[in-house]
Amino acid sequence: MKFGIVASAAALVFAFASVASAQDAAPAGNAQTGQKIFLSDGCWECHGSVGQGGAVTGPRLAATALPYAAFVQQLRVPQNAMPPYETTILSDADAANIYAFLKSLPAAQAAKDIPLLNN
Ligand code: HEC
Numbered sequence: 001m002k003f004g005i006v007a008s009a010a011a012l013v014f015a016f017a018s019v020a021s022a023q024d025a026a027p028a029g030n031a032q033t034g035q036k037i038f039l040s041d042g043c044w045e046c047h048g049s050v051g052q053g054g055a056v057t058g059p060r061l062a063a064t065a066l067p068y069a070a071f072v073q074q075l076r077v078p079q080n081a082m083p084p085y086e087t088t089i090l091s092d093a094d095a096a097n098i099y100a101f102l103k104s105l106p107a108a109q110a111a112k113d114i115p116l117l118n119n
Pocket residue numbers: 038041042043044045046047057058059060061064066071074075078079080081082083085090098
């Protein structure tokens with residue numbers, strides 16, 4: 001039992017370490033192609049056409065802070081309600097294109113920087 005806990009803690013540390021190192025290895029993608037796939041493959045239906053997210057359908061993705069490995073992991077084996085996108089449906093190259101598209105979008109503004117909210 002005790003060993004099991006130690007082993008799973010070690011596995012967790014390893015998983016985080018490999019995610020962190022894979023972050024540097026995000027393959028180059030084409031943002032324009034990524035946008036096309038984001039719209040044709042239905043990502044937009046839950047995440048909004050510019051990745052702005054929806055109240056209940058899916059979180060904001062614009063300027064995602066997720067490392068590339070975590071992004072791909074979510075596509076292949078989603079955490080919860082999102083449908084899986086296996087390599088037969090969405091190639092690794094197209095995953096990289098979508099990632100490039102999301103990274104090219106502006107990050108959310110802080111409320112204090114939105115004039116209409118500060119009148
Ligand atoms: C049917 C709705 C739906 C569709 C279609 C969908 N998603 Fe999601 N997505 C979600 C939901 C809900 C979550 C929250 C986590 C979960 O349920 O797995 C999520 C989470 C994510 C996350 C993690 C965000 C974070 O910051 O943790 C990424 C990245 C993502 N989706 C990318 C995509 C991409 C790219 C596509 C298209 C290939 C897509 N999603 C299609 C609903 C959807």
